Amino acid sequence: MNPTITSQNLKTQLGTVALICVLCVTYTVFSWLGYFLVMPPGIVSVMWPSAGIALAFVYVFGSRIAAGVFLGSFLTHALRYGIPDAESFSTVLSIALGATLHAVIGGYLIRKFSSAPLHSGNLREILIFVLWGGVFACLISAVIGTFSIDRIANFSPTDFWLQLGTWWLGDTLGVIMFAPITVLFLSGASPNSGTSLRLKVMVIVPVVICIAIFAVLFDAAKKELKSHTYDEYARETASLANDFTQTLAVNITTIKATTAFLAATDKITADKFKIFTAPLLQKSKGLYGLSWLPKVDDINRGEFSQSIRDEGYPDFGIISRNSDGQLQSAPKRETYFPLAYTEPYALNKSAHGFDVYGQDGVSGDVRRSILDFAKVINKPRATSRFSIVQKQDEYGFIIYSPVFKKMETNKLEHVGYINGIFVYPDLVKSIEEKLASADSNFYLIELRGNKPPLVLYDSRTADKKEGLIESYDLKDVNYTSHSVNVAGQIWQMVFTKNGQLITGDYLRSLWFFAIGGTIFTLLLFIILTMISARNESVEKLVSLRTEELNRANEELEEFAYRTSHDLRSPIVSSVQLLNLADDAIKDNETEFASKSIAHAKQSLGKLETLISDILTLTEIGSQNESEAILDVAKAVDEALAKLDHADGFHRLKVIKEISLEGSVIIKPSRFKLILENLISNATKYQDPKKEEPFLKISCFSTGNNLHLHVSDNGLGIDPRYQKQMFEMFKRFHPKVAVGSGLGLYLMRKSAHILGGDIEYVPLEDGSLFKLVVPARLANKGDRN
Amino acid sequence: MTLLTVMVVDDSEADHFICNHTLKKHNSDINIIAAYDGQEALDILAAADAHPQVIFLDINMPRMNGHEFLEKYSEIYGEEKCSVVVMLTSSDQENDKEQSMAYKAVVDYFTKPLSVKAIDTLCDQNKHIYN
Numbered sequence: 001m002n003p004t005i006t007s008q009n010l011k012t013q014l015g016t017v018a019l020i021c022v023l024c025v026t027y028t029v030f031s032w033l034g035y036f037l038v039m040p041p042g043i044v045s046v047m048w049p050s051a052g053i054a055l056a057f058v059y060v061f062g063s064r065i066a067a068g069v070f071l072g073s074f075l076t077h078a079l080r081y082g083i084p085d086a087e088s089f090s091t092v093l094s095i096a097l098g099a100t101l102h103a104v105i106g107g108y109l110i111r112k113f114s115s116a117p118l119h120s121g122n123l124r125e126i127l128i129f130v131l132w133g134g135v136f137a138c139l140i141s142a143v144i145g146t147f148s149i150d151r152i153a154n155f156s157p158t159d160f161w162l163q164l165g166t167w168w169l170g171d172t173l174g175v176i177m178f179a180p181i182t183v184l185f186l187s188g189a190s191p192n193s194g195t196s197l198r199l200k201v202m203v204i205v206p207v208v209i210c211i212a213i214f215a216v217l218f219d220a221a222k223k224e225l226k227s228h229t230y231d232e233y234a235r236e237t238a239s240l241a242n243d244f245t246q247t248l249a250v251n252i253t254t255i256k257a258t259t260a261f262l263a264a265t266d267k268i269t270a271d272k273f274k275i276f277t278a279p280l281l282q283k284s285k286g287l288y289g290l291s292w293l294p295k296v297d298d299i300n301r302g303e304f305s306q307s308i309r310d311e312g313y314p315d316f317g318i319i320s321r322n323s324d325g326q327l328q329s330a331p332k333r334e335t336y337f338p339l340a341y342t343e344p345y346a347l348n349k350s351a352h353g354f355d356v357y358g359q360d361g362v363s364g365d366v367r368r369s370i371l372d373f374a375k376v377i378n379k380p381r382a383t384s385r386f387s388i389v390q391k392q393d394e395y396g397f398i399i400y401s402p403v404f405k406k407m408e409t410n411k412l413e414h415v416g417y418i419n420g421i422f423v424y425p426d427l428v429k430s431i432e433e434k435l436a437s438a439d440s441n442f443y444l445i446e447l448r449g450n451k452p453p454l455v456l457y458d459s460r461t462a463d464k465k466e467g468l469i470e471s472y473d474l475k476d477v478n479y480t481s482h483s484v485n486v487a488g489q490i491w492q493m494v495f496t497k498n499g500q501l502i503t504g505d506y507l508r509s510l511w512f513f514a515i516g517g518t519i520f521t522l523l524l525f526i527i528l529t530m531i532s533a534r535n536e537s538v539e540k541l542v543s544l545r546t547e548e549l550n551r552a553n554e555e556l557e558e559f560a561y562r563t564s565h566d567l568r569s570p571i572v573s574s575v576q577l578l579n580l581a582d583d584a585i586k587d588n589e590t591e592f593a594s595k596s597i598a599h600a601k602q603s604l605g606k607l608e609t610l611i612s613d614i615l616t617l618t619e620i621g622s623q624n625e626s627e628a629i630l631d632v633a634k635a636v637d638e639a640l641a642k643l644d645h646a647d648g649f650h651r652l653k654v655i656k657e658i659s660l661e662g663s664v665i666i667k668p669s670r671f672k673l674i675l676e677n678l679i680s681n682a683t684k685y686q687d688p689k690k691e692e693p694f695l696k697i698s699c700f701s702t703g704n705n706l707h708l709h710v711s712d713n714g715l716g717i718d719p720r721y722q723k724q725m726f727e728m729f730k731r732f733h734p735k736v737a738v739g740s741g742l743g744l745y746l747m748r749k750s751a752h753i754l755g756g757d758i759e760y761v762p763l764e765d766g767s768l769f770k771l772v773v774p775a776r777l778a779n780k781g782d783r784n
Numbered sequence: 785m786t787l788l789t790v791m792v793v794d795d796s797e798a799d800h801f802i803c804n805h806t807l808k809k810h811n812s813d814i815n816i817i818a819a820y821d822g823q824e825a826l827d828i829l830a831a832a833d834a835h836p837q838v839i840f841l842d843i844n845m846p847r848m849n850g851h852e853f854l855e856k857y858s859e860i861y862g863e864e865k866c867s868v869v870v871m872l873t874s875s876d877q878e879n880d881k882e883q884s885m886a887y888k889a890v891v892d893y894f895t896k897p898l899s900v901k902a903i904d905t906l907c908d909q910n911k912h913i914y915n
Contacts, residue, residue: 561877565844569874569896573798576897580805599798606796721847731846734795734820741846 020068023057027072028079034174035080037218037514046218046514050076051102051141051171052178055133058103059110059179060186066104073099091148098144102171106137118183119199121533126180126526134175142168169511173518177214180525181207199536203528210524214517221513222502229501234480236438237495240431241482244493247430248486251287252399254280255380255420258290259401262418268292270311273341281343286427287420289390291342293356293400294416297335305353308340313352320358330355337371337417348421351390356400356419367398375402375414382487384446385456388421395456395465396423399487424457425464431493435459439498443472447483447490456491555728562729566610566740570603577603606738613740616673620749625667629778632699632706633658635668639676649683652712657698664706664775670750671708671773674758677743678710678769684737686714687766705756706775713766725760747771786811787837787907792818793825793853794842794872803840803872803898810903822848826856835861838906840872840898843880851880854887862888868910872898 030049037047054069073096077084084092109132114125146164149155155163184203254277261276262268277290296304301318308316318338320330327350330336337357342348356367366383374381380401388396399420404412425432428444435442443458455466478497483490502510577600584593636656643649679695686693690713698709717725721732726748729741747769751758756773787810792803800818807814817836819825822845829835843850850871857869871884871893881893891910894902 562844565873565875569796569844570798572874572896573796573802576802577798580802595801599801603796603798718847729844731795734846 016064019057019061019065020071023054023065023068024071024075026053026057027069028075030178031072031076031080033215034170037215046170046173046510047177047518048170048174049178051099051138051174052176053182054099054103055106055137055175056179056182056186059107059133060183063104063107066100069100069103070096088152091152094148095145098141098148101144102137102141105140106133106175109133109137117187118180119187119203119529119533121530123526123530126522126529129180129183130176130522133179134172138168138171138175141171169515173514177211177518177521180522181211184529196536199529199532202532202535203525206528207521207525210521214521218510218513218517222510225506225510226501229506230478230497233438233440233478233495233497233501237440237480238482240434240438240442240495241480241484241493244428244431245482245484247285247427248484251284251420251422252380252487254284254287254290255399255401255418258292259380259403259418262292262403262416263405268341270308270313270341274343274345277343285430286422288388288396288423288426289342289344289348289351289421291339291348291351291419291421292416293337293419294340295335295337295414298332301336304338304340308353316353318355319353320355321364327354330358333358339419340416348390351388351421356398356417371400371417374400374417378402378404380420380487382489384448384489385424385454388423390421391423394423394425396421397456397489398422428457428459432459438495441496441498443494443496445472445492445494447492453492460496558728563610563614566729567607570607570610574600574603602738606740609738610740610742613742613746617742617746617749620670620673620746620753625669627665628668629663630666630668630671631663632660635672635675636697636699639672639679642676643679643683646680646683648686648688651693652683652686653692653694655694655696657696657700659698659700660706660777663778664701665778666706666773666775667754670754673750674747674771675708675710677747678708678771681743682710682712682714682767684739685733686712690714701775701777704774704776706773708771708773709768710771711763711766711768713763716762716765716767717760719762722760722762726758787814787903789815789834789836790817791825791828791836791839791867792816792872793820793822793839793845793850795820795845796842799842799896802896806898806900807903809900821845822850822853822856825853826860829857829861835867837867839867839869840894841869841884843871843873843875843884851883854884854890858887858889868912870894870906872896 027050030053034048034050050072054072057068058066074092077092077095110129113132114128116122116125118125118129142164145167146155146160149163150160181204184200257280258277265272273292281287281290294304296318305317318330318336319327322328330338335357336355338353338355339348339351342352345352357371358364359368366386370381370383380399382399383397385395385397387394388398399422401418401420402414403416403418405415407413424444428442431442441460443460444456445453446456447453455472457464458467458471460471461467474494474496478501479494481492481494483492485491500507577596581593581596581600584590584596633656636658640654675697679697682695692713694713696709696711698707700707715733715736717732721730724730725732726744728745730744731739731741748758751771751773754773754775756771758769758771761768761770787807790807792800792807794800794803804816807816815836817828817832819828824847825839825841826848841850841853848856850873854869867889868891869887869889870891871881873880873894874896876895884890885893892906
């Protein structure tokens with residue numbers, strides 16, 4: 001096993017594990033933002049940023065880190081709703097699986113269809129990203145997620161589609177808003193991404209600010225709509241509470257009026273009582289019955305019962321409950337307060353004759369203490385909740401109002417009570433009728449100091465009695481509450497809002513706001529990447545041009561230096577040589593004189609070559625040659641013919657391999673310059689030791705390129721100098737032939753002007769020059 | 785005092801001819817080693833038993849120019865007691881002069897053509913050549 005490879009593997013694996021952890025944590029952190037943007041009814045967010053984060057990570061780093069999405073999704077649910085129990089475990093796992101599949105398949109589709117990185121400023125790439133990774137791939141997570149939740153929630157078909165749509169839209173918006181920016185942020189972490197820090201800052205900072213503003217505005221809008229709806233709801237419920245308080249006030253007034261009537265009436269009869277109470281009962285909503293409870297001492301019991309029987313109630317007797325709860329004739333006690341008259345009689349018949357002062361039954365003590373208290377303070381007092389005799393299956397209460405009569409001695413004497421009987425369902429009927437239109441529920445509780453409150457009525461239960469204890473927890477519930485004092489009892493009316501505060505048009509406007517914000521963010525991203533990509537390319541171009549200019553400048557300096565030296569040097573030498581020749585002629589040394597002159601001639605010859613090359617060079621730079629038709633085979637023959645008189649040319653065996661049919665369109669004189677120089681070099685630098693020196697010229701075309709290969713078995717170029725061989729004034733075989741050192745430089749320059757390049761390939765024995773230039777084959781229609 | 789063995793490094797045949805003539809005027813028995821570029825000079829020096837007293841070095845030469853030669857030469861022979869180098873060039877650029885005079889081995893900077901008088905002055909000023 002190779003230890004280097006193993007350690008490399010380990011490094012990669014550690015990197016993957018680290019990335020998975022980072023993804024898991026990032027996913028979880030961004031889910032917080034998702035919950036922040038949660039949309040009523042509350043299970044699904046208007047936007048799920050984690051979907052975008054997951055897609056971006058998997059797109060940038062590959063599917064190998066997809067486990068991070070799975071763990072992140074699981075962790076998010078665990079943190080939000082606690083560790084799932086056995087029942088919901090598979091649901092949470094399938095949701096996590098859906099999120100993972102979205103990222104993997106989305107990432108795959110984007111890679112498959114896109115051809116350039118996201119930050120290249122190309123609109124097509126960004127659209128491919130959001131369509132495949134967002135609109136399409138989010139269907140996967142939405143479908144899997146909704147089906148998983150449906151298994152435990154059992155949605156109605158409408159709710160199912162609503163849930164699916166909301167999930168899909170939330171994930172899609174999350175991808176569109178967060179994925180591109182995350183990809184850009186992460187792209188620096190992978191090598192060769194080609195994003196500069198400036199590009200990142202230029203795009204990421206404004207987009208992040210835009211997202212932050214969106215989140216703040218969205219939250220503010222949500223709160224504003226919520227508070228608006230809540231205020232409306234509070235107004236409606238306040239009006240209901242007010243109506244209820246009014247009803248209670250009317251009822252208490254009725255009781256007080258009846259009390260006053262009894263106090264002022266000398267001889268009360270059933271008829272008088274009926275006539276007086278009938279209109280009052282009609283006006284008092286919720287008052288189940290109104291009764292007169294005279295004080296009857298035991299010695300008067302028989303006489304009293306007889307007087308009532310004489311008024312047309314032959315079965316009348318004072319009754320009370322026995323220990324089994326059965327009604328029977330009241331046992332003997334000092335004083336009785338029986339229901340002597342009760343209206344409406346039909347409703348309250350069963351309680352006729354019932355002695356409220358009896359301590360029997362469940363509520364006997366409660367009643368007696370209230371009766372005594374009311375008498376002491378001389379004010380109507382209400383009982384707590386209990387089952388009244390007349391309506392055993394419903395909760396009710398009674399208000400006792402003591403009746404005092406002025407005696408002749410001017411002393412007030414307690415003569416009995418007026419009682420008002422109430423059952424809660426009847427009392428709250430007016431509220432109950434209006435609850436539906438207020439989209440609300442309602443319950444009424446009696447506060448009892450340190451004891452837990454007593455539920456008097458609850459609109460949410462089937463029997464309208466108290467419900468489950470959890471239903472009175474008002475956390476996360478929209479409600480209003482109002483207190484009222486009912487003859488000494490403190491009641492609290494609580495209205496709880498059904499469903500969400502934000503519904504209908506408000507909900508739609510929030511969705512539009514979210515969609516609008518997302519599209520705006522995407523447009524901002526597109527525009528910013530386009531601008532910065534353009535800036536980047538302009539900058540690259542500028543730096544490229546600057547570099548070219550600097551190179552050209554250096555070349556120019558070198559050129560000026562070398563020409564000044566190379567032009568001056570042969571002249572200085574020639575002058576000296578001619579001086580020597582002059583002296584020699586004076587001394588009659590003709591041989592030395594002619595040697596000197598020969599050297600002078602050689603120096604001046606060099607000068608001439610140099611000047612001619614310099615002229616060619618300046619022409620190359622200034623000439624703007626146009627393209628023309630060139631017969632390559634003919635050009636090769638002409639170039640060979642031109643060098644026919646050069647030294648050593650005839651030693652060379654010339655091999656031609658021209659596989660081009662017809663002509664090409666090219667700048668002819670530049671091409672010819674290269675061709676002639678290559679042939680001339682092969683001639684000049686042939687190896688004199690070789691018995692069969694050769695020069696091979698091959699020419700062919702591939703696609704739109706013209707290839708010219710010139711090879712020989714000559715002296716070649718020492719590997720040490722190959723690097724600088726195309727530079728100015730470089731000569732490698734000074735003794736072999738005279739030259740300016742500009743030939744190869746001129747060739748390369750010409751190749752560049754032709755739009756191609758020339759390269760040197762050292763052969764084992766000799767050289768090969770390869771020229772590639774773009775040139776299209778001439779058609780018949782092309783004119784010279 | 786006269787020079788006995790010198791090396792002339794120059795790519796121009798004509799300059800070699802002029803140098804030979806001038807050096808022969810200084811000492812008709814002088815031994816002149818000719819090299820046509822820096823690389824050739826290094827090759828000859830590497831193969832020789834004894835180094836010449838003076839190396840006359842041109843700057844602009846193919847393959848290896850005067851500056852490159854000085855760099856290599858100092859690298860190879862820097863610590864040894866070896867030849868003194870005299871620049872002999874047609875360049876009168878300050879840059880070239882400064883760059884070459886920076887080397888310990890270089891004692892003078894002549895512009896072409898070489899004269900007998902310059903050689904004599906060189907000999908007078910650099911007595912250590914003979915040690």
